[in-house]
Amino acid sequence: MKVFRILVFILLNILCFPTNLVSENLFAGVSSPMIKSDLDSLILTVDSSDEDMIFVSPQNIDLKIGIKSISNLKRDVTLICKITTDDYNSVDSLSYKIKYKNKEMSFDGIKYTPLHAGFYRFTIYAEGKDIKSNVLHFNVGFNPESIVSPVDAPADFETFWQKTKEELGRVIPRYKMTLMEDKSSDKKNMYHVEMYSWGNVKIEGYYCVPKKSGKYPVIVAYMGYGASPYFPDATAMTDFCEFVLSVRGQGIQKTKNIYGDWITYGLKDKYDYYYRGAYMDLVRAIDFVCSRPEVNNQKIAVEGGSQGGAFSLVACALDKRIKVAAPHIPFLTDFRDYFKICPWPKSSFEHYLKKNPDKTWDDIYGLLAYFDVKNFAPRIQCPIVMGIGLQDNTCPPHTNFASYNLIPSEKKYYVYRNQKHSVDKSWWPMRAHFFREVLGRIPDKSVVTLDDGNHVVINNVLTLSNDICIPSRLYMLADTENDIFIKPFLKRWFPYEYFVRFGGNIHFSQILGDRVVVDKPQNNGKLVVNLIEGENFEVIKSVETSVLTSNKSKYDGDIFIQILGDSYVNGAFFRDAFFTKKYVPGVRLIGMRKVQGEEGQYDEGRGGWRLADYFKIPKDKTSFHGFMQPDGDYYYWGATGFWKNSYLVAKGKTIDFMTVYHCGRYDDYIGWFDEKTGYLSSPKKNDLQYDNELESFVKYDGRKWVPVKETDFSWNFDYGKYLKMWKIKPPRFLFELLGLNDFRYDINADFSEWNAMLEDMKNSYLKAVPDGKFVILIPTTTCGSIDNVSGVFTPYQNAAMWRLRKNIIDVFDDREHDGYYMVDIGIVVDENGGYDRENGIQKGLPHPYRSYPKMGIPLAAFIQYYR
Numbered sequence: 001m002k003v004f005r006i007l008v009f010i011l012l013n014i015l016c017f018p019t020n021l022v023s024e025n026l027f028a029g030v031s032s033p034m035i036k037s038d039l040d041s042l043i044l045t046v047d048s049s050d051e052d053m054i055f056v057s058p059q060n061i062d063l064k065i066g067i068k069s070i071s072n073l074k075r076d077v078t079l080i081c082k083i084t085t086d087d088y089n090s091v092d093s094l095s096y097k098i099k100y101k102n103k104e105m106s107f108d109g110i111k112y113t114p115l116h117a118g119f120y121r122f123t124i125y126a127e128g129k130d131i132k133s134n135v136l137h138f139n140v141g142f143n144p145e146s147i148v149s150p151v152d153a154p155a156d157f158e159t160f161w162q163k164t165k166e167e168l169g170r171v172i173p174r175y176k177m178t179l180m181e182d183k184s185s186d187k188k189n190m191y192h193v194e195m196y197s198w199g200n201v202k203i204e205g206y207y208c209v210p211k212k213s214g215k216y217p218v219i220v221a222y223m224g225y226g227a228s229p230y231f232p233d234a235t236a237m238t239d240f241c242e243f244v245l246s247v248r249g250q251g252i253q254k255t256k257n258i259y260g261d262w263i264t265y266g267l268k269d270k271y272d273y274y275y276r277g278a279y280m281d282l283v284r285a286i287d288f289v290c291s292r293p294e295v296n297n298q299k300i301a302v303e304g305g306s307q308g309g310a311f312s313l314v315a316c317a318l319d320k321r322i323k324v325a326a327p328h329i330p331f332l333t334d335f336r337d338y339f340k341i342c343p344w345p346k347s348s349f350e351h352y353l354k355k356n357p358d359k360t361w362d363d364i365y366g367l368l369a370y371f372d373v374k375n376f377a378p379r380i381q382c383p384i385v386m387g388i389g390l391q392d393n394t395c396p397p398h399t400n401f402a403s404y405n406l407i408p409s410e411k412k413y414y415v416y417r418n419q420k421h422s423v424d425k426s427w428w429p430m431r432a433h434f435f436r437e438v439l440g441r442i443p444d445k446s447v448v449t450l451d452d453g454n455h456v457v458i459n460n461v462l463t464l465s466n467d468i469c470i471p472s473r474l475y476m477l478a479d480t481e482n483d484i485f486i487k488p489f490l491k492r493w494f495p496y497e498y499f500v501r502f503g504g505n506i507h508f509s510q511i512l513g514d515r516v517v518v519d520k521p522q523n524n525g526k527l528v529v530n531l532i533e534g535e536n537f538e539v540i541k542s543v544e545t546s547v548l549t550s551n552k553s554k555y556d557g558d559i560f561i562q563i564l565g566d567s568y569v570n571g572a573f574f575r576d577a578f579f580t581k582k583y584v585p586g587v588r589l590i591g592m593r594k595v596q597g598e599e600g601q602y603d604e605g606r607g608g609w610r611l612a613d614y615f616k617i618p619k620d621k622t623s624f625h626g627f628m629q630p631d632g633d634y635y636y637w638g639a640t641g642f643w644k645n646s647y648l649v650a651k652g653k654t655i656d657f658m659t660v661y662h663c664g665r666y667d668d669y670i671g672w673f674d675e676k677t678g679y680l681s682s683p684k685k686n687d688l689q690y691d692n693e694l695e696s697f698v699k700y701d702g703r704k705w706v707p708v709k710e711t712d713f714s715w716n717f718d719y720g721k722y723l724k725m726w727k728i729k730p731p732r733f734l735f736e737l738l739g740l741n742d743f744r745y746d747i748n749a750d751f752s753e754w755n756a757m758l759e760d761m762k763n764s765y766l767k768a769v770p771d772g773k774f775v776i777l778i779p780t781t782t783c784g785s786i787d788n789v790s791g792v793f794t795p796y797q798n799a800a801m802w803r804l805r806k807n808i809i810d811v812f813d814d815r816e817h818d819g820y821y822m823v824d825i826g827i828v829v830d831e832n833g834g835y836d837r838e839n840g841i842q843k844g845l846p847h848p849y850r851s852y853p854k855m856g857i858p859l860a861a862f863i864q865y866y867r
Helices: 157-169 251-256 274-291 307-318 335-341 346-355 361-368 373-379 397-404 427-439 575-580 611-615 640-650 657-663 719-725 752-768 794-812 849-866
Strands: 040-047 061-069 077-085 090-101 104-106 110-112 118-128 131-133 136-142 176-179 188-197 201-210 216-222 241-246 295-305 324-328 384-389 411-416 446-449 455-458 473-477 482-485 498-504 515-518 525-533 539-550 559-565 587-589 602-605 628-630 635-639 687-691 696-700 705-708 715-717 733-737 773-778 820-824
Touching: 040 118, 040 136, 061 077, 061 118, 061 136, 090 110, 118 397, 157 274, 157 794, 188 274, 201 251, 201 274, 216 274, 216 307, 216 427, 241 251, 241 274, 274 295, 274 307, 295 307, 295 427, 307 324, 307 373, 307 384, 324 427, 335 346, 335 361, 335 397, 346 361, 373 397, 384 397, 384 427, 397 411, 411 427, 473 482, 473 820, 473 849, 482 849, 539 849, 575 849, 611 752, 628 635, 628 719, 635 640, 635 719, 640 657, 640 687, 687 705, 715 752, 719 752, 733 752, 733 849, 752 773, 752 794, 773 794, 773 849, 794 820, 820 849
Parallel strands: 040 131, 216 241, 216 295, 295 324, 324 384, 384 411, 473 539, 559 587, 559 602, 559 733, 635 687, 733 773, 773 820
Antiparallel strands: 040 061, 061 110, 077 090, 077 118, 090 104, 118 131, 118 136, 176 188, 188 201, 201 241, 446 455, 482 515, 498 525, 525 539, 628 715, 687 696, 696 705
């Protein structure tokens, strides 16, 4: 152990005037008395054989006191040692007679054993006849890992934060990066980053990226309370990406702060308190780095000091994507003890209470319990290293250990015994080594080799635990068998020893191993779904959903709806519910494509399409939709080659499957176009088409078609123009069923762009049909059994689609006030019995044709409920 010395300043009068001694105050916030002597003075120093001055039983507190007389006065002195707790309660007062002998002061040292674990304040000085010493003030720790500050999280703590995270998920981040060339280096580029967080508040940060292409681990740094913005070092840590976040109203945004002194902003209600939004900013920062292609999102580290230390711990509890953290001198923890030890921030709350006499300290502590770091600590699962300043009176070590001791994961700490509200410079290389050591344990990828020689890469982070996700509302028909299959909502691919049990006040007519059946659902019933692990059979997650029930015979005139989607819509999954069973009397489907076999019914289904395809300008010979339109007084009518092909299909002149599949069923509209040229038969000025022979857009100028460029126009998804051009009656409901072709082959997908397109689609529809309802249909996550004719690796597809399901629920559920409705049709798909078979083996994947009749039931129930 290194010998440690606390030295004091001695101001000497060089001209032999009386000496003034000034003791150095090692404990911030407590004034040291000025010791003056007209005759002579002593210098005291303190040593300890323990490197960090943290003593652990059976150790005693063992301090070696050095005593030196400036003028070698030969006098005995008395050494005084006063000990208090860190919250200033007196513990003991010791005195020692120091004899002068052989020109030295002889003293063996102070040995003391406190009765309780904690931190103790020592005040030591010496005095004798006409002689006084400097005064030493310092802290010592005793059994700090035995400090107990019980969790006092409110009963709804988990629900409060889960709901808040769900609200964050509904905010489209709209990431924007701007290169800062003057801050970049030859090794790394620096970017200014903007994004939107909880409450649709814009937050910012600085992001530093290695110039060499590759996948890198990332360090997310959270800043201290009210700190000025700073940049990552573009010349250091060249094997890491680094992101320094400025939470709302601080850092980069400090000059535009609207949150007062932050810590007392919004104190009247936990829902409005400043740190509710600030904590969500931490998660949004993780969302950002995970969206970056250069980031290995299995290797995310976080760090920060003071407020940033608190942020690091809270972020680990809220976001399991974080794999390691290095907080130091953390703030915002163990408030009741904190306010006994330190004058600030207690003084800010005292000021608040004076201005709000209707509030009490119990109100304050009750609210702060939702934000206290110690209440997050038990939820941390990743390795932690914590730095602590022993002499810190801003974020005292007692409160640091209050949280540290509640962390159940791998952890270690470093105490810097001479530091106040800081850590020693040795902290920084140590924490970098810790990051590399922990992240180095994580394999980059798992590679699965299929029988056909193809390789599938799966991020390990996706296979650590199971989960369940169900929307907050399920729609059911009265007097009908309503199935709820388990596999669609269970993240089940690893490990398999997980089970689902149902509860609530719903009556189940059947409870089977793979599903439950409800044939007499009661409206506003509650369904509780429990996920149970198979080792100790403990409930690890519980989800409650409401059952909304409607009558299938309800009829009040025709109701117009539209369904937009992929091959599920193209294949009329709704046929049995709508037209065979007639669960929705008077239903009128509208669109451009005729539903085969159903006179006067139309849809907007296109086999193999993704959501992004509806945001592309259709200009090839085998694709068309009417939604992407140029802004202003221009109208796009599609490609000439497409309409010529549609004529061929309608007249039976082609048997090419793909042409028939994509160009058929437009019978009501082909008459608007010339059969030979594909041009509009009666064009109007500013009509646009794409001429496939010219390979150019063309515009009708009132007399003739003239070539133009796509870039001459600004294009957007325009539902109102679509209705107007094709003379379609505005639908009361617009249902969207997409995602299967977008994501079933991508288990690492980023959903942010997909979510943003859904938002654009919803906004465009509601602008055109203000009293309409935009409805997201949750697609299937059960893409079939691995025992299938084609040898499709369905577990991978199931896993990928479950991630999409969770994204849809996390981002869009319970947002009717924002114009989003949701119907879970995927939950009724039977993975085993819902698919056609050939010699007993599944075929036709991923189309569960046998489940189509069931898939129409929740759709019909929704329409009947709201019609």
